[in-house]
Amino acid sequence: MELADHGWVSNLAREVYQRSGENVYLCFQCQKCSAGCPVNFAMDYTPAQLLEAVRLDQESLVLASKTAWLCASCETCTTRCPQEVDLAKIMDTIKMISLEKGTSALPKVSSFYHSFLLDLKFFGRIYELGLMMWLKLQTREFTKDLELGMEMMRRRNLKIIPHFVRHREVQKIFNKVQELERSAR
Amino acid sequence: MKYAYYPGCSLLSTAAGYDFSFREVCNTLGIELAEVPGWICCGSTPAHSTSHLLALALPLKNLQLAQKTGSDKMVVPCAACFSRFKFALSECEKDPRLKKQMMEILEGPFPEGIRVVHPLELFSQDDLLKKIKSAVKNHTPELKLVCYYGCLLTRPPKVTQFDHCENPITMDKILSAIGMAPQPWSYKTDCCGASLVLTETEVSLQLIQKLIDQAKLAGAQAIALACTLCHTNLDTRQKDLEKASGNSYRMPVLFFTQLLGLAFGIPPKKLGLNKHLTSAEQVIKQFS
Numbered sequence: 001m002e003l004a005d006h007g008w009v010s011n012l013a014r015e016v017y018q019r020s021g022e023n024v025y026l027c028f029q030c031q032k033c034s035a036g037c038p039v040n041f042a043m044d045y046t047p048a049q050l051l052e053a054v055r056l057d058q059e060s061l062v063l064a065s066k067t068a069w070l071c072a073s074c075e076t077c078t079t080r081c082p083q084e085v086d087l088a089k090i091m092d093t094i095k096m097i098s099l100e101k102g103t104s105a106l107p108k109v110s111s112f113y114h115s116f117l118l119d120l121k122f123f124g125r126i127y128e129l130g131l132m133m134w135l136k137l138q139t140r141e142f143t144k145d146l147e148l149g150m151e152m153m154r155r156r157n158l159k160i161i162p163h164f165v166r167h168r169e170v171q172k173i174f175n176k177v178q179e180l181e182r183s184a185r
Numbered sequence: 186m187k188y189a190y191y192p193g194c195s196l197l198s199t200a201a202g203y204d205f206s207f208r209e210v211c212n213t214l215g216i217e218l219a220e221v222p223g224w225i226c227c228g229s230t231p232a233h234s235t236s237h238l239l240a241l242a243l244p245l246k247n248l249q250l251a252q253k254t255g256s257d258k259m260v261v262p263c264a265a266c267f268s269r270f271k272f273a274l275s276e277c278e279k280d281p282r283l284k285k286q287m288m289e290i291l292e293g294p295f296p297e298g299i300r301v302v303h304p305l306e307l308f309s310q311d312d313l314l315k316k317i318k319s320a321v322k323n324h325t326p327e328l329k330l331v332c333y334y335g336c337l338l339t340r341p342p343k344v345t346q347f348d349h350c351e352n353p354i355t356m357d358k359i360l361s362a363i364g365m366a367p368q369p370w371s372y373k374t375d376c377c378g379a380s381l382v383l384t385e386t387e388v389s390l391q392l393i394q395k396l397i398d399q400a401k402l403a404g405a406q407a408i409a410l411a412c413t414l415c416h417t418n419l420d421t422r423q424k425d426l427e428k429a430s431g432n433s434y435r436m437p438v439l440f441f442t443q444l445l446g447l448a449f450g451i452p453p454k455k456l457g458l459n460k461h462l463t464s465a466e467q468v469i470k471q472f473s
Contacts, residue, residue, distance in 0.1 A: 038392055073230055112384050173239070
């Protein structure tokens with residue numbers, strides 16, 4: 001079923017559809033996604049409520065909600081949805097829309113994404129120590145998990161020296177992706 | 186039997202024991218591994234949360250590299266990487282336009298005809314199960330444990346096409362073959378919080394606590410698993426749980442390949458068991 005078959009379509013629903021191919025109007029609010037979500041206890045809106053807000057064009061509510069940022073991408077909702085709506089992909093899409101508008105309801109989580117991708121772009125493979133330091137600079141939580149980090153170093157579970165693997169090729173992939181995404185907008 | 190091997194970033198650091206033990210076990214079983222030359226990170230959650238295209242391009246780049254090994258099968262032990270590879274292939278299969286975009290980004294042909302397999306899939310084949318049984322050197326009294334599969338090996342089933350999405354059994358089968366006693370429990374595919382542990386630690390700790398509590402209730406003396414992030418979360422956060430709850434934890438958490446290695450008589454150090462933060466000594470003792 002195409003999006004236009006639903007009569008009036010909210011702007012936000014259209015944007016989600018164009019970016020992800022996912023149609024929020026298929027949802028009949030059975031709540032299986034929300035009952036099965038392992039992180040539901042920490043969310044301000046359940047996944048089903050967030051979908052409803054997309055349908056009602058409540059953009060400011062959706063972008064201010066912690067729900068998409070708390071999503072652990074466990075794919076339980078996507079697996080169990082009787083209408084085959086890929087909720088995990090919609091959560092990703094909401095995060096992408098937020099970031100493009102320069103907001104994030106959980107800045108710590110988006111800082112982690114940012115730090116990880118920076119690390120990946122620079123080294124080609126993840127250099128955990130560099131990632132952690134970059135993340136700490138952004139979140140300013142310098143003492144968090146310090147003891148654990150030291151223990152991991154002591155057992156040589158974290159590499160001191162980074163690998164540099166194909167980082168030029170990786171940077172090229174990042175650039176090409178950015179180019180394509182810009183021209184699509 | 187030759188497989189291209191994609192270890193992934195965690196297997197070089199926080200989950201080195203998984204890499205060591207997987208290589209050792211393959212060696213014992215006569216499976217030849219050819220590491221993907223100059224593999225790069227799969228992008229994991231930060232890529233798929235921020236860019237649909239990047240999330241597909243990084244795994245596909247690795248599949249292109251894997252083809253250089255001459256094998257048409259690539260084995261990926263990390264559940265998170267495994268999921269990203271499966272997603273990249275299934276999304277491009279569904280959408281020819283996306284496939285074209287990928288070839289443009291990667292400046293090369295689409296990696297056709299290469300299959301991504303997980304070690305659980307590999308070792309649960311009938312002929313290998315037989316080999317595993319005959320390779321056992323250390324017979325132990327039945328060790329009670331629970332098999333923890335986590336999220337990404339089986340979900341979503343249309344993408345991963347592996348085992349059952351709510352009640353997988355491959356790990357139970359493999360570990361039964363070496364004389365372990367996997368206990369029934371309802372948390373095989375529950376989430377541990379994954380990378381949320383770094384940023385929303387309290388949320389993740391609640392999930393980890395539930396998993397370990399339930400494993401104990403099921404009578405398990407250890408948890409066996411097949412995902413790098415699950416291992417990091419369950420193994421390294423038990424001290425935090427003890428501080429927060431006042432209860433004692435100390436639940437050994439092992440990769441299923443480490444258990445295979447112990448049964449095959451491979452020394453614990455060669456399996457990376459000295460790297461665990463929660464001691465696996467109780468389990469190792471049963472094997473000697």
